[in-house]
Amino acid sequence: MGLRDLLYSAYGRRLERSLDSDALPRHVGIILDGNRRWAKAFGAPSSHGHRAGADKVVEVMEWCADEGIEVVTLYLLSTDNLSRPAEELEPLIEIVEDAVARVAARRRWKVHPVGSLELLPDASAARLRELAEATAGITSGVVNVAIGYGGRQEIAAAVRSLLLEHAERGTTLEELAEVLDVEHIAAHLYTKGQPDPDLVIRTSGEQRLSGFLLWQSAHSEFFFTEVLWPDFRKVDFLRALRAYAARERRFGA
Numbered sequence: 001m002g003l004r005d006l007l008y009s010a011y012g013r014r015l016e017r018s019l020d021s022d023a024l025p026r027h028v029g030i031i032l033d034g035n036r037r038w039a040k041a042f043g044a045p046s047s048h049g050h051r052a053g054a055d056k057v058v059e060v061m062e063w064c065a066d067e068g069i070e071v072v073t074l075y076l077l078s079t080d081n082l083s084r085p086a087e088e089l090e091p092l093i094e095i096v097e098d099a100v101a102r103v104a105a106r107r108r109w110k111v112h113p114v115g116s117l118e119l120l121p122d123a124s125a126a127r128l129r130e131l132a133e134a135t136a137g138i139t140s141g142v143v144n145v146a147i148g149y150g151g152r153q154e155i156a157a158a159v160r161s162l163l164l165e166h167a168e169r170g171t172t173l174e175e176l177a178e179v180l181d182v183e184h185i186a187a188h189l190y191t192k193g194q195p196d197p198d199l200v201i202r203t204s205g206e207q208r209l210s211g212f213l214l215w216q217s218a219h220s221e222f223f224f225t226e227v228l229w230p231d232f233r234k235v236d237f238l239r240a241l242r243a244y245a246a247r248e249r250r251f252g253a
Helices: 003-018 035-041 046-066 086-105 122-134 151-169 173-179 182-186 234-246
Strands: 027-031 071-078 110-114 142-149 199-202 221-224
Touching: 003 234, 035 046, 046 071, 046 086, 046 234, 071 086, 086 110, 086 122, 086 142, 110 122, 142 151, 151 173, 151 182, 199 234, 221 234
Parallel strands: 027 071, 027 199, 071 142, 110 142, 199 221
Antiparallel strands: none
16 A cells, blocks of 8 residues: 555544534435546546446445445436447446446345336346345345436426326316425335435536436535546545535525
Protein backbone atom coordinates (compact mmCIF):
# COMPACT_ATOMS: atom_id res chain seq x y z
CA MET A 1 0.00 0.00 0.00
CA GLY A 2 1.44 3.36 -1.04
CA LEU A 3 1.63 6.52 1.04
CA ARG A 4 -1.42 8.01 -0.66
CA ASP A 5 -3.48 4.91 0.11
CA LEU A 6 -2.32 4.94 3.72
CA LEU A 7 -3.33 8.59 4.08
CA TYR A 8 -6.75 7.96 2.54
CA SER A 9 -7.25 4.95 4.81
CA ALA A 10 -6.38 6.99 7.90
CA TYR A 11 -8.62 9.84 6.73
CA GLY A 12 -11.46 7.39 6.11
CA ARG A 13 -11.18 5.94 9.61
CA ARG A 14 -11.25 9.45 11.08
CA LEU A 15 -14.31 10.33 9.00
CA GLU A 16 -16.09 7.17 10.07
CA ARG A 17 -15.40 7.82 13.76
CA SER A 18 -16.79 11.33 13.41
CA LEU A 19 -20.18 10.18 12.10
CA ASP A 20 -23.13 10.25 14.47
CA SER A 21 -25.03 7.00 13.94
CA ASP A 22 -28.27 8.74 14.95
CA ALA A 23 -27.84 11.29 12.15
CA LEU A 24 -27.30 8.84 9.29
CA PRO A 25 -29.88 8.35 6.52
CA ARG A 26 -32.20 5.35 6.59
CA HIS A 27 -32.55 5.28 2.80
CA VAL A 28 -29.79 6.21 0.35
CA GLY A 29 -30.38 6.48 -3.39
CA ILE A 30 -27.37 6.30 -5.71
CA ILE A 31 -27.19 7.39 -9.35
CA LEU A 32 -24.22 5.39 -10.65
CA ASP A 33 -22.85 7.62 -13.39
CA GLY A 34 -19.58 7.77 -15.28
CA ASN A 35 -18.82 4.18 -16.31
CA ARG A 36 -18.46 4.96 -20.01
CA ARG A 37 -16.35 8.07 -19.43
CA TRP A 38 -14.12 6.07 -17.10
CA ALA A 39 -13.59 3.43 -19.79
CA LYS A 40 -13.00 6.08 -22.48
CA ALA A 41 -10.20 7.59 -20.38
CA PHE A 42 -8.41 4.25 -20.64
CA GLY A 43 -9.17 3.85 -24.33
CA ALA A 44 -11.29 0.82 -23.42
CA PRO A 45 -14.77 -0.20 -24.62
CA SER A 46 -17.84 0.81 -22.60
CA SER A 47 -18.26 -2.74 -21.32
CA HIS A 48 -14.95 -2.39 -19.46
CA GLY A 49 -16.35 0.59 -17.56
CA HIS A 50 -19.63 -1.18 -16.84
CA ARG A 51 -17.77 -4.18 -15.38
CA ALA A 52 -15.69 -1.88 -13.18
CA GLY A 53 -18.92 -0.20 -12.13
CA ALA A 54 -20.48 -3.56 -11.28
CA ASP A 55 -17.51 -4.37 -9.03
CA LYS A 56 -18.04 -1.04 -7.29
CA VAL A 57 -21.71 -1.86 -6.65
CA VAL A 58 -20.78 -4.88 -4.54
CA GLU A 59 -18.18 -2.84 -2.64
CA VAL A 60 -20.49 0.10 -1.93
CA MET A 61 -23.25 -2.20 -0.70
CA GLU A 62 -20.84 -3.53 1.91
CA TRP A 63 -20.13 0.04 3.03
CA CYS A 64 -23.85 0.70 3.36
CA ALA A 65 -24.31 -2.44 5.43
CA ASP A 66 -21.40 -1.47 7.68
CA GLU A 67 -23.01 1.93 8.34
CA GLY A 68 -26.42 0.42 9.09
CA ILE A 69 -28.23 1.90 6.08
CA GLU A 70 -31.62 0.16 5.95
CA VAL A 71 -32.60 0.80 2.32
CA VAL A 72 -30.46 1.49 -0.74
CA THR A 73 -31.79 2.23 -4.23
CA LEU A 74 -29.34 1.77 -7.09
CA TYR A 75 -30.08 3.39 -10.46
CA LEU A 76 -28.60 0.69 -12.66
CA LEU A 77 -30.46 0.93 -15.97
CA SER A 78 -32.95 3.57 -17.05
CA THR A 79 -35.67 3.23 -19.66
CA ASP A 80 -33.59 5.61 -21.81
CA ASN A 81 -30.67 3.17 -21.59
CA LEU A 82 -32.84 0.52 -23.23
CA SER A 83 -32.64 2.44 -26.52
CA ARG A 84 -28.88 1.91 -26.79
CA PRO A 85 -27.54 -0.20 -29.67
CA ALA A 86 -27.94 -3.94 -29.09
CA GLU A 87 -24.18 -4.53 -29.16
CA GLU A 88 -23.85 -2.29 -26.09
CA LEU A 89 -27.15 -3.02 -24.37
CA GLU A 90 -26.94 -6.83 -24.30
CA PRO A 91 -23.61 -7.05 -22.43
CA LEU A 92 -24.71 -4.18 -20.18
CA ILE A 93 -27.82 -6.07 -19.06
CA GLU A 94 -25.70 -9.18 -18.40
CA ILE A 95 -23.26 -7.12 -16.32
CA VAL A 96 -26.13 -5.57 -14.32
CA GLU A 97 -27.63 -9.02 -13.70
CA ASP A 98 -24.29 -10.28 -12.47
CA ALA A 99 -23.86 -7.33 -10.10
CA VAL A 100 -27.31 -7.91 -8.58
CA ALA A 101 -26.60 -11.63 -8.24
CA ARG A 102 -23.33 -10.92 -6.43
CA VAL A 103 -25.08 -8.55 -4.01
CA ALA A 104 -27.79 -11.17 -3.39
CA ALA A 105 -25.15 -13.83 -2.74
CA ARG A 106 -23.85 -11.84 0.26
CA ARG A 107 -27.17 -12.54 2.00
CA ARG A 108 -27.22 -9.10 3.64
CA TRP A 109 -29.88 -7.50 1.44
CA LYS A 110 -33.36 -8.32 0.21
CA VAL A 111 -33.30 -7.66 -3.54
CA HIS A 112 -36.29 -5.69 -4.81
CA PRO A 113 -36.35 -4.97 -8.56
CA VAL A 114 -38.02 -1.66 -9.42
CA GLY A 115 -38.82 -0.75 -13.00
CA SER A 116 -40.54 -2.10 -16.07
CA LEU A 117 -39.15 -5.63 -16.12
CA GLU A 118 -41.40 -6.40 -19.08
CA LEU A 119 -39.11 -4.20 -21.19
CA LEU A 120 -36.14 -6.46 -20.48
CA PRO A 121 -35.32 -9.74 -22.22
CA ASP A 122 -37.48 -12.51 -20.75
CA ALA A 123 -34.49 -14.39 -19.33
CA SER A 124 -33.19 -11.26 -17.60
CA ALA A 125 -36.55 -10.42 -16.06
CA ALA A 126 -36.91 -14.01 -14.86
CA ARG A 127 -33.43 -13.95 -13.31
CA LEU A 128 -34.19 -10.75 -11.38
CA ARG A 129 -37.45 -12.22 -10.09
CA GLU A 130 -35.56 -15.33 -8.98
CA LEU A 131 -33.07 -13.23 -7.05
CA ALA A 132 -35.91 -11.31 -5.40
CA GLU A 133 -37.60 -14.56 -4.39
CA ALA A 134 -34.34 -16.09 -3.12
CA THR A 135 -33.70 -13.11 -0.82
CA ALA A 136 -37.30 -12.46 0.24
CA GLY A 137 -36.70 -13.67 3.79
CA ILE A 138 -33.79 -11.33 4.51
CA THR A 139 -34.73 -8.64 7.03
CA SER A 140 -31.40 -6.86 7.58
CA GLY A 141 -31.80 -4.48 4.64
CA VAL A 142 -33.43 -3.84 1.26
CA VAL A 143 -31.71 -2.96 -1.99
CA ASN A 144 -33.98 -1.60 -4.71
CA VAL A 145 -32.37 -2.34 -8.07
CA ALA A 146 -33.75 0.18 -10.55
CA ILE A 147 -33.54 -1.59 -13.91
CA GLY A 148 -35.60 -0.49 -16.89
CA TYR A 149 -36.64 2.35 -14.59
CA GLY A 150 -38.02 5.80 -15.30
CA GLY A 151 -39.51 8.13 -12.71
CA ARG A 152 -42.31 9.36 -14.95
CA GLN A 153 -43.13 5.79 -15.95
CA GLU A 154 -43.30 4.82 -12.27
CA ILE A 155 -45.77 7.58 -11.46
CA ALA A 156 -47.89 6.70 -14.50
CA ALA A 157 -47.87 3.03 -13.48
CA ALA A 158 -48.87 3.97 -9.92
CA VAL A 159 -51.83 6.03 -11.13
CA ARG A 160 -52.85 3.24 -13.52
CA SER A 161 -52.72 0.70 -10.70
CA LEU A 162 -54.74 2.99 -8.45
CA LEU A 163 -57.44 3.48 -11.09
CA LEU A 164 -57.68 -0.25 -11.76
CA GLU A 165 -57.93 -1.02 -8.05
CA HIS A 166 -60.81 1.38 -7.60
CA ALA A 167 -62.50 0.22 -10.78
CA GLU A 168 -62.55 -3.30 -9.35
CA ARG A 169 -64.20 -1.90 -6.20
CA GLY A 170 -66.81 -0.10 -8.28
CA THR A 171 -65.59 3.37 -7.33
CA THR A 172 -66.51 6.01 -9.90
CA LEU A 173 -63.97 8.54 -11.16
CA GLU A 174 -65.96 11.30 -9.50
CA GLU A 175 -65.86 9.49 -6.13
CA LEU A 176 -62.14 8.85 -6.45
CA ALA A 177 -61.43 12.47 -7.41
CA GLU A 178 -63.14 13.66 -4.22
CA VAL A 179 -60.84 11.68 -1.90
CA LEU A 180 -57.62 11.29 -3.89
CA ASP A 181 -54.47 12.46 -2.11
CA VAL A 182 -50.72 11.86 -2.35
CA GLU A 183 -50.79 8.86 -0.03
CA HIS A 184 -53.11 6.99 -2.40
CA ILE A 185 -50.51 7.32 -5.18
CA ALA A 186 -47.56 6.61 -2.86
CA ALA A 187 -49.19 3.30 -1.93
CA HIS A 188 -48.84 2.17 -5.55
CA LEU A 189 -45.23 3.16 -6.17
CA TYR A 190 -42.48 0.56 -6.60
CA THR A 191 -41.12 1.56 -3.17
CA LYS A 192 -44.43 1.38 -1.31
CA GLY A 193 -43.97 0.69 2.38
CA GLN A 194 -40.40 2.01 2.39
CA PRO A 195 -39.11 5.33 3.73
CA ASP A 196 -38.40 7.90 1.03
CA PRO A 197 -34.71 8.45 0.27
CA ASP A 198 -33.11 10.76 2.80
CA LEU A 199 -29.97 11.16 0.69
CA VAL A 200 -29.39 10.87 -3.06
CA ILE A 201 -25.80 10.59 -4.27
CA ARG A 202 -24.79 11.12 -7.90
CA THR A 203 -21.32 10.53 -9.23
CA SER A 204 -19.54 11.94 -12.33
CA GLY A 205 -20.22 15.64 -11.74
CA GLU A 206 -23.67 15.77 -13.33
CA GLN A 207 -26.20 17.65 -11.19
CA ARG A 208 -29.58 16.34 -12.25
CA LEU A 209 -31.91 13.48 -11.31
CA SER A 210 -32.33 11.95 -14.79
CA GLY A 211 -35.75 10.68 -13.78
CA PHE A 212 -34.56 8.98 -10.58
CA LEU A 213 -37.23 8.58 -7.88
CA LEU A 214 -38.99 11.76 -8.94
CA TRP A 215 -41.87 11.30 -6.50
CA GLN A 216 -39.90 9.90 -3.57
CA SER A 217 -37.06 12.44 -3.65
CA ALA A 218 -39.26 15.51 -3.06
CA HIS A 219 -37.58 16.14 0.30
CA SER A 220 -34.28 14.32 -0.21
CA GLU A 221 -30.88 15.85 0.39
CA PHE A 222 -28.49 15.65 -2.58
CA PHE A 223 -24.77 15.06 -2.78
CA PHE A 224 -23.00 15.48 -6.12
CA THR A 225 -19.40 14.42 -6.62
CA GLU A 226 -17.07 14.79 -9.59
CA VAL A 227 -15.76 11.26 -9.05
CA LEU A 228 -16.68 8.77 -11.78
CA TRP A 229 -18.54 5.75 -10.41
CA PRO A 230 -15.75 3.14 -10.80
CA ASP A 231 -13.41 5.49 -8.89
CA PHE A 232 -15.88 6.13 -6.05
CA ARG A 233 -14.03 5.50 -2.79
CA LYS A 234 -15.17 4.86 0.74
CA VAL A 235 -13.96 8.34 1.73
CA ASP A 236 -16.29 9.78 -0.93
CA PHE A 237 -19.17 7.78 0.53
CA LEU A 238 -18.33 8.88 4.07
CA ARG A 239 -18.10 12.51 2.92
CA ALA A 240 -21.62 12.20 1.54
CA LEU A 241 -22.85 10.83 4.87
CA ARG A 242 -21.03 13.59 6.75
CA ALA A 243 -22.54 16.27 4.51
CA TYR A 244 -26.00 14.80 5.04
CA ALA A 245 -25.58 14.68 8.83
CA ALA A 246 -24.50 18.32 8.89
CA ARG A 247 -27.60 19.60 7.09
CA GLU A 248 -30.72 20.90 8.74
CA ARG A 249 -33.55 19.15 6.97
CA ARG A 250 -36.49 21.47 6.33
CA PHE A 251 -38.67 19.13 4.24
CA GLY A 252 -39.52 21.79 1.71
CA ALA A 253 -39.95 24.65 4.16
